[in-house]
Amino acid sequence: MPEGDVVLRTARRLTLALAEGELVRSELRWPTLAGNDLTGLRSLGTVSYGKNLLTRFSDGRTLHTHLRMDGTWRVTATPAEVDDRAGHGDIGVRRSAGGRPRDRRERGRYGRGPRTYDPAAAGSDVRAVLATASWTCTGHQLGMMHLLRTHDESRLLAPLGPDVLGDTYDADVEAAIGEAIHAQGAREIGAVLLDQGVLAGLGTIYMAETLFRHKVSPWRAAADVPDPAAMSATARRLMLGSADAPTGPNTRGSIAMVTYGRSGEPCVRCTTPIRDGRVGEPPYDRIAYYCPRCQLR
Structure with missing residues (x-):
């Protein structure tokens, strides 16, 4: 199971990846979270507490995830070909170099630069997808996921002892x-x-x-x-x-x-x-x- 150092690095990476712009794609593939759409919200950053990740959003909610034994968050470039300025109900079409239109539904299949989006990300191990126009964060095999009000984080973390890597450690x-x-x-x-x-x-x-x-x-x-x-x-x-x-x-x-x-x-x-x-x-x-x-x- 990843320990606090790995979770802290993951929090920093998610914070940087989601820092610019609204989410243009949101998928929470978890039974209790079906129907929740974070598209259009801004990330206020991700913090770690022990082995827990807390991604905060502009509507006053927090996505809590836990990697457990096999979970990972992967960050890849969001394809430039997709017009992310389209409305939430639109597809947002832009022509590729070869003239073939690509729509928003294809965003997860392509990458740019040295790192490309893993085609296997569409598989059953994906639990969450959060994407801005620049970066796509994909949570694989996450062991736990909750969506809660940000001011209720303390209640969620109450059973835990002090965070050995916490900013308040003195x-x-x-x-x-x-x-x-x-x-x-x-x-x-x-x-x-x-x-x-x-x-x-x-x-x-x-x-x-x-x-x-x-x-x-x-x-x-x-x-x-x-x-x-x-x-x-x-x-x-x-x-x-x-x-x-x-x-x-x-x-x-x-x-x-x-x-x-x-x-x-x-x-x-x-x-x-x-x-x-x-x-x-x-x-x-x-x-x-x-x-x-x-x-x-």
Whole structure:
């Protein structure tokens, strides 16, 4: 499942892609959202909260999407051949270079520049299409979608803990996270860091990488973890570094990935082979990578 760093980069990309002009195309392929048309509205930007995406519109509504395990948002150029100035009820025809008319219904089939629209986007994995005259954003295999009033966002996010990448993260938030972690008592710290109700945004990658840097076993009791507030600060630093990386989010082999996915490879500190195990209670247990020497239980 994409973690907070990937979701933040996605939010930034959607914000830029939908920044100019009204939507000229809108499709929400979700059972509870059938009939909702956002065409003609302007995007006010997309923000992330943990693993959630909130795309706000000029009519006071927000489209909430969640990538879950396999979801992605793809951004491609909207074809220049289509006359997007046509009214909502019109087709808007413009002649192609070869003289054949192309209408608004064909917009998703063509691209321009080095990136072209994927013809497979018309398939059953597409859950949302939002397009301006310049860019088309297509949500594939999205795991969750809601349309709500923007002022109700806080109600939607209420079950979640503080966003580790949030703009409001400060010393007070950091201290509160530390207290919330300690309050989990005997619960395994690896499972606590994955609990979105305690701290929103982390997944198995940054759980492993954060615990390694603090030399804490994923199975250590949360109440026994020294300075859990500093642990949240480490997670934030690693994830922001990934979100801001010009080459894309951290992948295996980058400086941040020193434990995740490296079972059997030598620890970068002590050369002991990295191991993996399960943390948390079934069926919600997840994989945890660790060094058995640096991160003693």
